[in-house]
Amino acid sequence: MDIRKVGVVGAGTMGHGIAQVFAMKEYDVTLVDHEKDNLAKAVKMINLSLDKLVEKGRLANAVRMEIPKRVRTSTDLKALDRCELVIEAVTEKAEVKKEVFQQLDKICPKETIIATNTSSISISKLGAFTKRPGRVIGMHFFNPPVLMELVEVIRGIDTSQKTYDEARRVCQRLGKTPVEIKDFPGFVANRLSIPLINEAIFVLMDNIATREEIDTVMKLGMHHPMGPLELADFIGLDVVLHIMENLYEEYEDSKYRVCPLLKKMVEAGHLGRKAGKGFYEYDENGRKK
Ligand code: NAD
Numbered sequence: 001m002d003i004r005k006v007g008v009v010g011a012g013t014m015g016h017g018i019a020q021v022f023a024m025k026e027y028d029v030t031l032v033d034h035e036k037d038n039l040a041k042a043v044k045m046i047n048l049s050l051d052k053l054v055e056k057g058r059l060a061n062a063v064r065m066e067i068p069k070r071v072r073t074s075t076d077l078k079a080l081d082r083c084e085l086v087i088e089a090v091t092e093k094a095e096v097k098k099e100v101f102q103q104l105d106k107i108c109p110k111e112t113i114i115a116t117n118t119s120s121i122s123i124s125k126l127g128a129f130t131k132r133p134g135r136v137i138g139m140h141f142f143n144p145p146v147l148m149e150l151v152e153v154i155r156g157i158d159t160s161q162k163t164y165d166e167a168r169r170v171c172q173r174l175g176k177t178p179v180e181i182k183d184f185p186g187f188v189a190n191r192l193s194i195p196l197i198n199e200a201i202f203v204l205m206d207n208i209a210t211r212e213e214i215d216t217v218m219k220l221g222m223h224h225p226m227g228p229l230e231l232a233d234f235i236g237l238d239v240v241l242h243i244m245e246n247l248y249e250e251y252e253d254s255k256y257r258v259c260p261l262l263k264k265m266v267e268a269g270h271l272g273r274k275a276g277k278g279f280y281e282y283d284e285n286g287r288k289k
Contacts, residue, residue: 001111003170004028007080009100010090011035011073013236013274014117016042017145018087020049023070024146025174030080031073039073046071048285049146077103084109085170087139089117092242097121098129105130113163115139119190119239120246123156123183133158137167140187141176143235152187153178185250186243193231194243198259200228204279205261211279229279230288232262233272241266 004027008019011033019031019042033039050067053059072079077100080086086108090100097118104114114136116126127133138154151171155164164180171178181187186194200214209217215227224231232240240262247256265271265278272278273286281289 001084001166003084003113003166005030005083005085007032007083007086007108009033009077009080009086009088009104010117011038011042012089012091013143013239014141014145015087015089016045017049017143018089018117018141019071020046020067021141021145021174021176023067026070029071030083031071032075032077032079033073034075036075039075043068043071043073049144053146077107080104081107081109083112085113085115085166087115087117092119092121092239092246094121094125097126101126101129101136105132111135113137113166115167117141119194120186120243120250122185122250123154124158125156127156127158134160135163137163138181138183138187139167139171140181140189142189149175149177150189151176151178152181152189154181154183154187156183186247190243191247194240194247195256197228197232197235197240198244198256198262201232201259201262204229205259233278233280233282235272236274237262237270237272237278238266 006022006027007030008015009032011031019029022029031042046068050064054061054064086104088097088100090096110132116138117140123138127136130136133156136156137159140152142148142150153167168178203209203214204211211229215230218224218227244256244258269275270277273282276282283289
């Protein structure tokens with residue numbers, strides 16, 4: 001199947017970036033979110049990101065001007081009824097994704113691939129919410145999708161070979177490197193990186209070092225491009241919490257216990273860069289104060 005029409009559900013941190021990546025490779029993109037304001041914000045973020053690419057000389061202005069025209073937005077999932085591939089990027093909660101998967105299954109043609117950008121929820125479980133588990137797959141993009149080269153491609157128990165081959169080809173067309181991963185909680189990237197972030201929050205809570213010192217240790221000592229607390233703010237503390245909770249629930253192993261300080265910050269609404277406040281403070285353009 002030649003995939004040209006792509007839907008993205010959820011226009012948050014990841015959804016708007018995924019929509020941009022597809023539009024930059026000339027796919028027709030429909031971006032859906034149940035919050036109108038989030039769609040407006042997503043379009044603004046896409047334009048800001050394209051401007052930055054032009055400024056850096058990585059994109060010609062004439063090409064840049066065409067890209068947003070390929071992204072239409074809607075608050076109605078029915079706008080995805082002609083898509084050949086839909087990527088779900090809504091909130092990292094199984095019950096929220098279940099509702100979206102069940103609706104997409106009714107709306108989209110039966111050959112449409114329903115992919116999920118989930119960080120930690122089982123692909124097999126999401127597939128079972130539909131009548132087409134063979135056409136359900138994980139396509140886990142990294143933040144920010146425009147710059148990060150990797151996509152973890154995760155096969156659920158029932159994902160067909162055809163679906164896997166098509167998803168892999170799409171990643172290659174986007175200029176990304178797909179890596180095949182089995183369907184186990186956290187896959188590879190988050191199973192390694194999220195417990196590291198959680199442990200850094202324990203280090204902060206135990207007053208072993210300040211936020212800056214913790215981040216400096218990992219940047220200068222381990223050559224990480226960002227410290228774990230900066231990275232947590234960048235990902236979103238609610239997303240980090242949901243992933244940790246999923247790892248803990250699925251593996252039933254105490255090594256994945258959530259740091260109480262992480263829970264407290266999410267309860268207080270200190271969700272990181274998107275909320276203007278997390279471990280650090282940010283201005284309205286997401287720049288650290
Ligand atoms: P986010 O909170 O920034 O955005 C989620 C968006 O989904 C919001 O705009 C919300 O309005 C929308 N939404 C929620 N329920 C909806 C529904 N029923 N219908 C339509 N829209 C709905 O979240 P995010 O950080 O973009 O994460 C999205 C997914 O991507 C999650 O599964 C997350 O685990 C995964 N992910 C996140 C990152 C990251 O760094 N943030 C990286 C890789 C993968």
